Amino acid sequence: MTPAPAPLANYSDVRRSGQQLYVSGTTARLADGVAGVTVGPAGAKTYDVGAQTDVILQKIDTALRPHGSSVGRCVAMTCYLVDMADFAAFNEAYNRWFPPQVVTPTRTCVAVLALPHPDMRVEITAIAGLPERDEGPGTSD
Numbered sequence: 001m002t003p004a005p006a007p008l009a010n011y012s013d014v015r016r017s018g019q020q021l022y023v024s025g026t027t028a029r030l031a032d033g034v035a036g037v038t039v040g041p042a043g044a045k046t047y048d049v050g051a052q053t054d055v056i057l058q059k060i061d062t063a064l065r066p067h068g069s070s071v072g073r074c075v076a077m078t079c080y081l082v083d084m085a086d087f088a089a090f091n092e093a094y095n096r097w098f099p100p101q102v103v104t105p106t107r108t109c110v111a112v113l114a115l116p117h118p119d120m121r122v123e124i125t126a127i128a129g130l131p132e133r134d135e136g137p138g139t140s141d
C-alpha cells in the first residue's frame, strides 16, 4: 500500500489521551487516489466497498502501530457508509479483520449523506487501547 496521505485539514490522525488512542475518521484515500474505484469505458465508476474497508482497517492499524497499539486493540469503532446497500460487502470485509473467536470492538454503523470526496464510500473512526505496562508482547495483536 502507498504511504498514507496528509490529513485534509488541521487534525491529528491519532491522538492519545490517557491509555487510549483516538483515530480520526479514515477513508480509503491513498497518496495516488481512493482505493476500490473502477472507471468503466464510458466513464461510469463502480466501487468495491470491501476493498475500501480493507484499506481503511489497514490504514488504522498502520497508524496505531507506532503508538504500540493495533486494530486488534480497538475498543470502539464508528463506521459511516454512504449507501446502506453496501452493508453486506462492508461486513464481509470487516469480519475478516474480526473473526468470531476474537474479542471485537463495539461498533456503530450509520449511513451518511456524503463523505469528503464522492469516491469515498466508507469512513471509520476508532478508539484503541494501549497495552498494560506488565503485559507480554503480542497480546491481542
Ligand SMILES: N/C(=C\C=C\C(=O)O)C(=O)O
Pocket (backbone or CB within 6 Å): 008, 009, 011, 024, 025, 026, 027, 028, 029, 116
Ligand atoms: N477525518 C476527516 C477526513 C478523512 C479523510 C481521509 O482519511 O481520507 C475529516 O475531514 O474530519
